[in-house]
Amino acid sequence: MAITLLHTADWHLGAQLQGWPREAEHRKALASLVAIAASRAVDAIVVAGDIFDSLNPPAEAQKLLYDTLKALRAARPAATIVLLAGNHDPGGRIEAPRALFDLVNVVGVGAISRREGAIDTGLHLVPLRGPGGAVEAHLLAVPYPRAADLPLVEREVEGSAIVHATRALYAELIAAARDKIGDAPLVVTGHLHVAGGLESEGAERRILVGGEHAVPPDLFPPDVAYVALGHLHRPQWVGRESVRYSGSLFPMSKTEIDYDHGVTIVTIDGGAAQVEHVPLERPTPCLRLPARGVLAAKEVEAAFAALGLDPALAIDERPFVHLNVAAEGPVVGLDAELGALAEKYPIRLASLAIERPRHAPEAPAATTLRLCERQPVDLFREAFAFAHKIEPTPGHLALFHAAAAEE
Structure with missing residues (x-):
């Protein structure tokens, strides 16, 4: 029988944008995610890392996670929920509620776990049950691989030793899973950068040790039904359609404004996976002024006014604006001037880029005059x-x- 799972990642709960909190956006986006889980009658929900934005998330962010888990459990009482730690996440906090998670069919994996030196498949291998209650597939829950998780490379290897070690870790994990389930359908997770994936400038860290952060897509053998990836914020597949980043819930930076953010619905029937991107409605507008190019400083106020926004708009409802301005005179104090101007309108200034004149005078030439x-x-x-x-x-x-x- 077919099984349906919802793949999501990179929530970054607790994130801010230039000091502006994003909790209201997260609540709206996660409510939409829960609605999708209910309407599509999913059998499992997989969050592939970067649940939080920092290693010490604020209490509000942790509460929002638990509120969302409660809503998902109410919407899909029998669904398996799997939480994986990413490079932003405190792995210990993901695993700490394990005794309570066990009561409500939630699995939290924060680090690679071994027993007597071997992969702990009791933790990492999660059975996925279909609508009838039978196990239809298994999920190999792999969090972000930290330096301590990687096997030692004791000989010289061609190419990156870190990529070689990561490949060896995944080979060990998949072999351990196959020893338990044979050729049954297997879903694998990963929070890393797979070569060929498109990054968001300034948004994602190069996360594997030593800067050797991109692993080849053939890390995942073809007999794996689906690979649920996290870390890159643009929804995309890499190498083959069944190796996929679900992307973030909404733009985390100005480079992501044009992304089609959403979640991924995966239907696995036997060993084949059907993959569908489901867009999420953007909880708050994110605008680039102008859409392309730059504005003259004297044009900024008119551009703000042209947005036609209600002055009574609540702070959490105000759009984020990324402003690009060409300086026509001295730039000293211009940022403060434009910031004060933005405060007169119902917007949240998220970034300000000031471009100096292209044909600037050269520095004074050296002179022999005293x-x-x-x-x-x-x-x-x-x-x-x-x-x-x-x-x-x-x-x-x-x-x-x-x-x-x-x-």
Whole structure:
């Protein structure tokens, strides 16, 4: 009989954007995820790492996780729920509630576990039951592999020793699983960067030891029915359609604004997997002003006004705005000026990029004149142009002469 699972990852509970909390967005997105789990009658929910945004998540983030687990259990009473630690997660916190998790069919795996040196399949191998209650597949629950989890490489190898060790770890895990289940359908998880996957600039860390962070997709043998990956925020498959990143729930940075965020629904029938991306409605608008290119500073207020937003919009409902501005004059104080302007409108300024003029004057050429032979106003002109990349205006010169006259 076929079994259906919901694959999600990279929730980053507790995250902020330029100091703005994102809890309201998380609540909306996770409520949508629960609704999808219910409407698609899934038999399992797999969260492939980076549940939290930091190793010491705030109490609100932990409460939101447990609220979501409660809602998922109410929506799908018999579904198996599996939580994997990612590189952002405190593995111990994922595993600490294990005694309680066991009572409600939730599995939390924070680190690679061994018994007498061998992989603890009792922890890592999770049976997945179909609608009739029979075991239809197994899930090999593998969290982010930390340095202590990787086997030692005792001889010289071609290419990266870290990638070689990661390959050896997965080979050991999969072999241990196959020893238990034979050729039954197997789902494998991973929280790492698989070569060929597209990163979000500035959003994801290069996470394997020593910067050798990308493993080849053939790490996962073809007899694995599906590979549920976490870490990269763009929904995508790598190598083959059944090796997939579900992506994050909504944009975590401005580079992710154009992503089609969502979750992945996987139907496994025998050894074959059918994969479907299900989009999530964006809980809060994330805007880039302008959509392409840059605005002149004098155009910013009109762009804010053109959004046509209700001034009474609650803080949590206000869109995030990523502003790109071309400087037409001195940049000193421009960020503060634009920040103050943004506060007059019902938006949340998430980032501000100021682009200096492209044809800036070159730095003053070296001169053989002695300082006593230079005119103070000429020195002022050169210093101003060097610092601000434009020539001083008559107003600047008038202020200079006024200051010089006071001496």
